Amino acid sequence: MILSLSILIGLSVVVFLTTFSDAQSESKTFVTHSGAIVTTTGEILDPLYAVSTVDFDPMGYLRDFNYGQVSQLSDGTTLREFTIIAEDDKIMEVSPGIFYNVWTFNGTVPGPTIRATEGDLLRISFINNGSKEHTIHFHGIHPAEMDGVFEPVGGNGGRFVYEFEAGPVGVHPYHCHVMPLEEHIVHGLYGVFIVDPKEERPIADEMVMVLNGLDTDFDTENNFYAANTIPFYYQHHPIQIKTNELIRIYVVNMVEFDPINNFHLHGNLYKYYPTGTDLVPSFYTDMITLSQTERGIMEFQYEYPGKYLFHAHKVEFSEKGWVGIFLVNDNDEKNTELDYGN
């Protein structure tokens, strides 16, 4: 009796624990790498190809340049004033269904792209609304007390004004420089600072790409890589450009943990200006290697319309999100009238 009872209890536990699920009938399909179509009655987990949007809009960020509030000083110098607010309590959906505590400048990762012309005076009012100390450390040339290292700004409303002359010409990162530094950077406290030469570069379709990674499980290895934070975003939302139009990308590598990153362009080569400090390109290539905070400017134009990939040729990074597509549209046929109509 007792034997059979105990066996019954044991078996029912086994059965109970293995069939603890309920059925669903509606079926959906999705496409794999190799083009196979898979049907499922459940839900699809596809950050790669399924069009999805999350809190942050990488397409908006791509071409968003902030020139600040502009005024002239008495000596004719242009003054550009910015306000940057740091926060460290935001939970953001970084990939469909995955939520991560981002630390932000003005609410996004990366922070706003700050843009000025060489010689302008920059006045950046920094407000720290986070719970920890934060600063802004700009790469570039400025006085020691404007370096954002030895002047930690306390949380819950601490303030500091960074004031310096924009320079040198090029593309630079800015980031928080409070210890532990790695933690403050990988949570997202960084952005791009562009200094234009006084004589402007040729007109182009300009964009900013911050190559970054996300360590969502805090094991000092990145779970995701991306251009502009959201993995695979430009793969399911291709960047639309036109044939025979100059494209200029300001690229900044902010990946931590992994010593290098790189940028490979399909069906084309680009002129590369390391750090953007020189007006003459150093390379004509389809592959450059970038170390931490290494950056530069790429210029290219496409002759043939169609879809072209761009991605890290460290394939691990591209298969974890750092991959995108340029959708090159024919310039002459569709857009000529629009462009010259007004």
Next chain:
Amino acid sequence: MEISNKSSKIKLITSGIIPFLFLIILMAYIFGPGSDLLDLGIPLPEITIEKVDFMNSEIQVTVRNTGPISVEVAMADINDRIQPAAVEPDKYLNRYETALVRIPFEWNEAEPYRIGITIEDGTRFEKEIEAAAPAIKPSLELAWFFAIIGTYVGIIPVMIGLLWLPFIKRISKQKYHFFLALTVGLLLFLGIDAVEEALEVSKENLADVFNGGLLVATVTILSFLGLYYAGEKLLKTTQSSRLTKPVAIALMISVGIGLHNFGEGLAIGAAVGMGSIAFSTFLIIGFALHNTTEGIAIAAPMSRERKVIGKLALMGLIAGSPAIFGAWIGGFAYSPFSSVIFLSIGAGAIFQVIIIILNMIRVECNNNLSNASVVSGISVGLVVMYLTGILI
């Protein structure tokens, strides 16, 4: 008289219930709404990848929520490279709930794979597969194959072992005690082996939340107690039925060994199921040699009986055939949880049989368990099992 009896009964029941009421009040106070007493620390979500099946152009992963809070499955990867996938029935997993994650993937046979599942807070859980092998599909052919293997491993060796019966019959009383003690040694080894195996399976494949070690202990002891009780009843009925005491003991030994062989069948089925064919060949040879000794264990207590051939054959079947059922379950419906349960039941059964035989020897030897034949019997039993066990 009636009334006072009734009221004392009510008093009895009430006094039994009152502590429970206080316990409920305590629980309500600690966990109830508005209580923030235990609002400390952050519960960490956890999932366990219980099973990975390599299908045609697809890898199927069974995940179970083994943490204290519900989770959402968000992403799948293979070798740390993100893959599109589907999750059935849905991505929301309550505590202990399972889901099937289907990852379309052109995998290569015999290559190692690391399967990763990431949940909504970005935590990634990984399971490493040493060598990919196609998942076996239940078919009559395969069921027949397992039945044959189960016969080779379970029934035939036990039957061969039983052939020692005429030999044991002819030997002196002391030597007979030696063989009974040998049986104790053999069983002791099997019991320890089953516990070890159960602990190993629970450590490797069961989530911490199941508390593997204590699960094994609890099931083993329950099985022991249940069978001990049933065994005593069986022995008592021998006085009034045709069943003699030695036959009853042999029957119990066969049941215990049967449960043990069921575990062996599970191991073989699971090894074939996971595609480690070479490993399962060793398992089959090893178990076959090993199980011959189990025949002696059944034969020894019956050797002083008459007309036992039919009974012996039946007991050989009881002891041996569970290997077939084990292979079916291990091969077609493997689950680490049920394996641990079955192994532990087997261990409890074997320890119970050991007690019964020791009792039998004690009666036969006039309360003297420390004589040479008993001590050497147990020792030889252990050593023989160890040596044949190395072959696995």
